[in-house]
Amino acid sequence: MIVAIIFFLVVVGSVVFHIFTPWWWTPIASNWGGIDDTIVLTFWITGLVFIAIGLFVVYCVWKFKYQKDRRSEYKPEDSKLEFRLTLITTLGVAALLAPGLIVWNTFVTVPKDAYEIEVLANQWSWSYRLPGKDGKLGKTDIKNINDKNPFGINKEDKNGGDDILVQNGPLHLLINRPVKVLLRSTDVLHNFYIPQFRAKMDMLPGSVTYYWFEPTRLGEFEVLCAEFCGTGHYAMKGKVIVDKKINYNNWLAQQTTYVQSLAKVNANIKQVVKLTK
Amino acid sequence: MNNRRSFFQLLSEKPWEQSQITEDNNHNGKTLNLTKANLGVRSIITVNCIFFSLFIVAYADRMFIHDWQTIPKPLLLWLNTFVLFLSSIFFHKAKVYSDLQEFQKVKISLSVIGFLSALFIVGQLIVWKKLMNLGYFFNSNIANSYFYLFTTLHVMHLLGGLFFWKNITFKIFYKNYTMLNIQSSIKLCAMYWHFLFLVWLVLFGLMLNS
Amino acid sequence: MSEDYNKFKLEAKSSEMLNDENTSSIKIQDTESEVPEQDLYHPKSFITKWIFCQDAKVIGIQYSITAIAIGLVALVLSWLMRLQLGFPETFSYLTPAGYYQFVTMHGMIMVVYLLTALFLGGFGNFLIPLMVGARDMVFPYVNMISYWMYFIAVIVLVSSFFVPGGPTGAGWTLYPPQAITSGTPGSNGGIALMLISLSLFVIGFTMGGLNYIVTILQGRTRGMTLMRMPLTIWGIFTATVLAMLAFPALIVACIMMTLDSLLGTSFFMPSMVQMGEHLKYGGGSPILFQHLFWFFGHPEVYIVALPAFGIVSDLISVHARKNIFGYRMMVWAIVIIGALSFFVWAHHMYVSGMNPWFGFFFATTTLIIAVPTAIKVYNWVLTLWRGNIRLNIPMLFSLAFIITFVNGGITGLFLGNVIVDVPLSDTYFVVAHFHMVMGIAPILVIFGGIYHWYPLITGRFLHEGMGKFHFWVSFLGSYAIYFPMHYLGFIGVPRRYYEMYNSPYIPTSAQGLNAFITVAALIVGFAQLVFLYNIISSIRLGKIAEKNPWQACSLEWQTEYVPPRHGNFGKKLPIVYRWAYDFSVPGAKQDYIPQNVPPSEVPEARTEKT
Secondary structure: OOHHHHHHHHHHHHHHHHHOOOOOOOOOOOOOHHHHHHHHHHHHHHHHHHHHHHHHHHHHHHHHHHOOOOOOOOOOOOHHHHHHHHHHHHHHHHHHEEEHHHHHHHHHHOOOOOEEEEEEEEEEEEEEEEEOOOOOOOOOOHOOOOEEOOOOOOOOOHOOOEEEEEEOOEEEEEEEOOEEEEEEEEEOOEEOOOHOOOOOEEEOEOEEEEEEEOOOOEEEEEEOOOOOOOOOOHHEEEEEEEEHHHHHHHHHHHHHHHHHHHHHHHHHHHHHHHOOO | OOOOOOOHHHHHHOOOHHHHHHHOOOOOOOOOOOOOOHHHHHHHHHHHHHHHHHHHHHHHHOOOOOOHHHHHHHHHHHHHHHHHHHHHHHHHHHHHHHHOOOHHHHHHHHHHHHHHHHHHHHHHHHHHHHHHHHOOOOOOOOHHHHHHHHHHHHHHHHHHHOOOHHHHHHHHOOOOOOOOHHHHHHHHHHHHHHHHHHHHHHHHHHHOOO | HHHHHHHHHHHHHHHHHHOOOOOHHHHHHHHHHHHHHHHHHOOOOOOHHHHHHOOOOHHHHHHHHHHHHHHHHHHHHHHHHHHHOOOOOOOOOOOOOHHHHHHHHHHHHHHHHHHHHHHHHHHHHHHHHHHHOOOOOHHHHHHHHHHHHHHHHHHHHHOOOOOOOOOOOOOOOOOHHHOEEEOOOOOOOHHHHHHHHHHHHHHHHHHHHHHHHHHHHHHHOOOOOOOOOHHHHHHHHHHHHHHHHHHHHHHHHHHHHHHHHOOOOOOOOOOOOOOOOOOOOOOOOHHHHHHHHHHEEEEEEEHHHHHHHHHHHHHHHOOOOOOOOHHHHHHHHHHHHHHHHOOHHHHOOOOOOOOOOOOHHHHHHHHHHHHHHHHHHHHHHHHHOOOEEOOOOHHHHHHHHHHHHHHHHHHHHHHHHHHHHHHHHEEEEHHHHHHHHHHHHHHHHHHHHHHHHHHHHHHHHOHHHHHHHHHHHHHHHHHHHHHHHHHHHHHEEEEOOOOOOOOOOOOOOOHHHHHHHHHHHHHHHHHHHHHHHHHHHHHHHOOOOOOOOOOOOOOHHOOOOOOOOOOOOOOOOOOOOOOOOOOOOOOOOOEEOOOOOHHHHHOOOOOOOO
8 A cells, every 4th residue: 555655756757847937948048949849749748648647657556455265367468558658659659740741841951041151179179160141161170280270270271261260258249140150070979059040060170060040039149069179178168159140240240251361370479579689 | 490590580580479389499509500610710810800900990090191100011921921821831731630530640630730839939039139220119100000019919829729739738738638639629729720820911012012 | 626527528518418419510510619618718817707707697797897987977967967957056066068078978877887787787698698508609719809999988988077178068979060170069079089989989899799699690599499489589689680770870970970070071070161261171971970970879778778678577477476467569679660660760850950750760660669579568568468567677677667667658759750849849848758768768668677686696586675665766756857857948959958948938836847857866866876785785694595496487597507607508408398387387286497407397287379
């Protein structure tokens, strides 16, 4: 009896906890509401299964407790019942899978009007590269990386010169514009993750991964690394600010391009050389 | 008693039904018509197949990347392959002779196998030496890494086989062991030897064509 | 005793030969292959009897003791981690490097060195020969080597705590390139020792697995068809087959990464610039390692889960006094799950940067695997239906298993569905999910199994009161740890964070939840110490158990002596006349008929009708 009651409380308690929990999604700030909807649907279907099985166990424990003079039923199997249960489960699983795959399809299909930016991760900070006036990012290679060229931009590629480099600063994004983030890493695996945007993807040294989203809420958001990347993993944080067009353009105007940064570095070096002389 | 049922038929038996019970009570408790040692060797070969295929998959994944530089294949490798082939042939002969109970000939074959295997291993080492003299070191290019890795793993498996070859040879020379037992051991060892030859052929072929 | 044993061994063999009369070819081959086994048997001294022992039962116990001992290390590591997470300001003894090392070692020990070793090495060795009616494993010597390889693997693993730089802190997934580069703790000696230890484990396990497979397929007693075997054996058998096919992937990955780490090859290492310095690596693919790792890693989940499924089926059936419902379906489900588990591995890699189109395939296969798993759950609860349920401690653990497993299985449906995995992967939702489904659930079965078979191992029961305490604290405590933890994942709290600092999106109450989880973890850990005390003290003080105390049908309870001696059965091997689930057969006097009771002794029972 007590056993049945405690198991009952566990099942009901789980449901009550779920309904009244103070811990729930961080409010969404992107177009990926479809993901949240899929999760809600999954909760309904699987939640019903959990309650049904849990209560069935409780009922059996309460009802069929051991009695000396009673015998269990002798029934090796019931093909019809098992077939029905299989069928219902298959339908339930299909109901979970189909909407999930539909949303996944939109997730992996980048809209044509999305603008591209690049996120570069290294241990343990974030940098960003935006296309310059030509609207194109220059080609890169890890082999080109040095103090003057932290992004490893290919010097032969004309598109690279006017690329805007944002180091140690927050990244600004336009509101209600789809953006495709190209993800690169110079050293180990990282993962560019902003909880409010829901999306995430690993960054692999040597290849470029991507995902897309559309910020739908103005404000400041925290960037986290979501793939273990060494001792400093937990401290690898950054900031993204979603802006209106005007503020965004103001910010953009203040940033330096690759060529400008090169000039600055060279000037600095000359100065240092002078001073040492 | 019926061991020939297909796996699916087996799994659809209803062990609680009277007709099935009558049939099952005569079952001898074996699923396959193999000796235990035979099944053991087959399992090991299966595991090895997966082991080497995964390496091959990794190799195939890597060989199309631009920094791949083919390693030269000295003529000696072909010779080694032939030596290994011969040892496999002699193992086959040993098996045939042991089935005919001509144990004197079995002894000769086993000795030849030992010699050929040693020759193969020494040959592989000479290949290594040659390549290193040419400047192809283990970590100078990924193709080299794979070459040295594959040859090492193959020789290690051969050494494992030689351990069992040693047991058999020791028994047949110094102990008056039952003939039936030595026959089955030789058969299983021969199976493993052919398998190792096949593995080498596949690995060698793969490395030639990349 | 050994003389006695030899006598009955010989007699048994002659009876075996008689059995084989109609298949003469088998007879000859069989006798020859059995001859060398005889030489191997006599335990002459303490050392050959208890240390370098070839008796599968002793090997099983050795495996269990070693696994539990190393598991205790992992338990202590989890406390230290939890203290850091729950009370980051109070306990400042742990550095980030130390935290990551503890996380890694905890994970690897629990998954490989505790769960795999305990289910297959421990339960497998002890139960397989007994349950299929064999005197021992078919290759006892290889079996002994298997244990000692495992032992050395554990020693190598532990030794990594004492090398300069400490053990590896790369997470139990050991992803390159970070696993072997300098930004990660233990990237010098620690990672190499870990990889070597894993390789040794795989080699040792392959030897053991060879034994389990051949014993189950070829070493059963007369009348024991595959479909008469208890589900425990089916679970262990399928898990072993999976292990034999999946572990090569682990060892391949380990070999190549060891070479990358020690000799500077680039199997998995791409060109990279670390801290402004160009490393000499180039061209390797980190994703390839992930594929290899998860090609092993996902079957590994089922290597742990399938024996648990099997054992729990038997516990439920015995203690509900009812045959397991839908035995055939249960066997099929085990086999289908095993087969499918090789086609789902990349669901661990949805956000790894692999081709996103793979997501469609792997999400589909992953959710398909839910169907046979769900059927298993239905059949467990349908076994309870109209049963005659004895709420013994093994039964309590089985019931708790059903609840936790359903809970953990359901969250698997979240993570398997590729798009839902995107926000939840690498958060505490994942941590909660896999602890619930492959941590708590199988461990509850292990506990249930220990309470169930302890009388067979020692001849005494475990203490009931301590057992009940252990059960309720473990079940309710671990549920209280992991159920709320899912909700941290919804907030978006990432896993493998040494500390959250004050991330603006995380409500301060989440820290309170973390503290609560830590307290619960400490209490659950304490209950395990009570359990250990119970195990040790009951060897001498426990209530003496009569033969077959749970009135089970399967063969392990039908030995001549309890605990069974070397050679397991009496002078003759038992002959099997029925399946392992003849409980409450209509007409029979008792509510169970052991497998080796011939029909002539129970003429009143009618087993017909389905």
